[in-house]
Amino acid sequence: MISATGLELRAGSRILLSEATLRVQPGDRIGLVGRNGAGKTTTLRVLAGEGQPYAGEVLRRGELGYLPQDPREGDLSVTAKDRVLSARGLDQLLRDMEKAQSEMAELADDRQRDKAVARYGRLEERFAARGGYAAESEAGRICSNLGLADRVLSQPLRTLSGGQRRRVELARILFAASEAGPGGRSATTLLLDEPTNHLDADSINWLRDFLKAHDGGLVVISHDVDLLAAVVNKVWFLDAIRGEADVYNMDWKRYQEARAADEKRRRRERANAEKKASALMAQADKMRAKATKAVAAQNMARRAEKLVAGLDAEQAQEKVAKIRFPDPAPCGRTPLTADGLSKSYGSLEIFTGVDLAVDRGSKVVVLGLNGAGKTTLLRLLGGMEKPDSGAIVPGHGLRLGYYAQEHETLDHDASVWENVRSAAPDTPEQQLRTLLGAFLFSGEQLQQPAGTLSGGEKTRLALAGLVSSAANVLLLDEPTNNLDPASREQVLDALRSFTGAVVLVTHDPGAVEALQPERVILLPDGTEDHWSADYLELVQLA
Template sequence: MISINDLTFLIGSRALYDEANWHIKPGERIGLIGANGTGKSTLLKIIVGEYGPSAGTISMSKDLKIGYLNQDLLSYDSHHSILHVAMEAFERQNQLHDEIDVLLKKIETDYSEEVLNKLSDKQQEFEALDGYSIEYRANEILAGLGFSTADQHRPLNTFSGGWRMRVMLAKILLQTPDILLLDEPTNHMDLPSIKWLETYLLSFEGAIVIVSHDRYFLDKVVNRIVESRKGKLTPYAGNYTFYLEEKSLRGEIQKGEFKNQQAKIKQEERLIERFRAKASKAKMAQSRMKALDKMERVEDVDDDNPTVNFQFKFSKPSGRHVIRVEEAYKSYPNVEILENAEGLIEKGDKIALIGANGKGKSTLLRIIAGAETFDGKCETGHNVTTTFFAQHQLESLHLDNTILEELQAFAPKHTDTELRGILGCFLFTGDDVFKKIRVLSGGEKSRVALAKSLTTDSNFLILDEPTNHLDIQSVNILIQALTQYEGTFIAVSHDRYFLDNVANKIWFIEDKDIKEYPGTYAEYEEWNAKRPPAAPSSVPVRPDKEVKPKVAEQKAAPSNQQQLKKLNEQLKKIETEIAGFEQNVKSIEAEIADEAVYSNSAKLAEANKNYINAKHQLDNAQNKWEELASDIMEMEEK
């Protein structure tokens, strides 16, 4: 289908690709991955002919139809409706439709056989091209991407950049190309639209090449991975998870080969050094030197998964209650977001706020941050210090500052060594810290802004789409940072891998109220898949928030509500016990780590015995909590 042979592409004196090879076969679904700056988007532009290679060839058949989605399409503007823009994909059908309209008008006064034959021919071709169903197909794809029927008749220029990108994607999908090249297609998409796109691409009959940082999306859609790294393109069979396993195995093999070769090189060097000065052995030494120079060297394995080793601390811990939202009302023209909504964020909560676009996620974050007007209460707890990260903060970076200067101005209490350590965690090493902000890519600017957010003395973080523009490696770093963070945070993101690895509670807005699921994102997805469609309000509740039933429900089932209240009270009591048991376990762990204890066998044996008992108490309490939470969920679903 497409053959890339010995591709070299130079940017200045730097080779972005150096004699790279890649063959794309029909029907393959390929994930093109690599760190930011390795040339993934550039390679797609080379394939479609926007850039020419410095050397090498790209071969494909002349009639190959390519559908290419890239971030540059955000700038496309039109006063036509999005349905009209999407249907521009049917170029020949639209042309025939206009010609048929002209002939139908003409036939009102001209009944000649010539006009009738022309009309018949055009109508037959239009029908053969399935012209009568093109509007239905456009409606179907736009609906899948999140557009309501009313939205489809709105002009394109009334939508934000993210929604315009979806229209461009719909237009490309309607063209039914032989191969799709998709550059970060899930950017600006909500979770329902990402899931719809996954299903659509799985049924797409052509080849697909996807550049994406969404690991779950790649796992679901692709059957091959191609890694762009050090100027080469390395293929792996399977999805992203298989790629990780296979790359780890290849790395272990390469590491062993490197180690063996280095040992052989040192042995040869010792022999050469020993005999080169002796006349009788000089010829042999010279021959070995030549062989050593010609030896093809095995490279050592680089660590592509740096770890965060900086401790993100704050001077004052918050009180138990961080944020309490009560009787919140918020609406915009023609849409109500919240009505008498309530929500409680407690110390240590790691909350993922999820849902479709337009449900009010970012609005709720701004309410919590105090940056949005609304009716009701949003109380901040004792000693709570807040940092709000949103994409607009990238625009507030000072372009003439270096990366290090930007952090120095923002966090003057930190030493340069500490700041460079933080920047190292976010992949800015060595002289990188002296780069000017203005020369950074979008992903690099996001990393700088995130590093700034995590240097604050804040015990509560509000994060609005922190994974946008980040590559997979950078997302992993952010996950590590937030896992180590001992404060509280609430985050909006469409990256399911990120959410599943950082959140211990899920919030979503439903029926104009804030609903909560007490578990991880994967657990929420499993629970949500089993929810009866007719019972949207059946959600497990927080122990401190009793469901307020309608009066009719109170009369119909008073015993059920009493039992639910009793279970919530028991759950709250066990939570207090768990906190005490956890503190006891930590105290005993500290005792075991004390030299005076671990150096004394009798004291160590006693401490180990106490530790086992304490862990047993904690495990029993946690099991009891899970049983009660399960009972509450079942009662709420009745």
């Protein structure tokens, strides 16, 4: 259970939330919604105890499972399987049991062997008390449903992509939450920030069913409307204009109806108040002409001002980032070539012998199952990693722009302004400020550290850096993740109109349709084929 009272959240001097009261009880499945930058991620971090409120108090009881947008750095030497099992302490128990088994088989001294047998027995009792092999099997089922194959689970976390590590963390949280507490109910409150990122369609469907059946608390941020409609029974709407949280104790469909009615009511009240205030001011102006009525006129004017000031600010139309990729810099016929690329992480072979020629203005989509190496290929092409064999050959005039799904191209310690300035050091300052304004960054937010931005804001900042670079080859890894519907449409429009070359990795069929690719690369085999609509159904499965 979580209870927040008098909650005030800020981003710099900007008030995100003021005097809010928020409660999460067992059985609550809450959708946390609002436009990008409204404070959803900040709110979830504070509820999880990983951020401090500017004012107010947050009380927590029971277990918490928090999934942030960006994967946490921890001990990357442990295997993915052990990371999941650690949610219930089973990883260490299994290692201790394996050690005791070895001692039982190897020790020649009867007394020492008997101690090992007794130790094994105690460990086995503790293992059974925590669910035993049935719990281990349950963890395996959760991982499988999230698209984590056995070969991935056996690998150290450091060998996995950011998306795979995030799915491991989600599996760990869900495994912990599936453990029954007193009365057979889960005692875990789940705080999930965009949990469907990096999941294929089957995994998303399974996750919906899991969350719908979860009887602990849940607060979820998601742009997946189908998930919200299927799961939530309450909605918190963060109003970025008023800096308030509107609480709706109802399911998603009724919330949408109630929200539309509330906004219509506010507009009507505002119009009526402005009409009455205008009449009062007009009457006050007439009365000021007579000295005997000056005081009455002044009082009437004050009433008019108070009437308007006492109402909610008019709901401003939400601004949308104006994302347009500029004309690409001139380049040769084939600005980027990859010859015989191979990459492995330890004993795990990702792909081998991949060839790719990116011609001027060409559009290529990369498909493959999760873990097939799509992100790895883009990181190799972008120079973020080195291939084990093969070579990247830059062509005449190549200017690369790389969008990374985990925003690792951003300097999280640097400000918004410093990030864009470093991406385009020769661009005039006013031109960069205009560009940032088009991406909804202005005023004090230009000095805000990039690491404190929401996921959607980081996406906009990374895209602003791409736009400022005038790249002729764009490497885009899940560019529509974390974006609200309006911003996503802007990205899709930018893809449709961009005349340079694009290599795209995405689970978003709309992004592929906007790109209108000519070719597809299928990983891990590296097979190249002409694009056809038959491949579209593989996008969400990939």
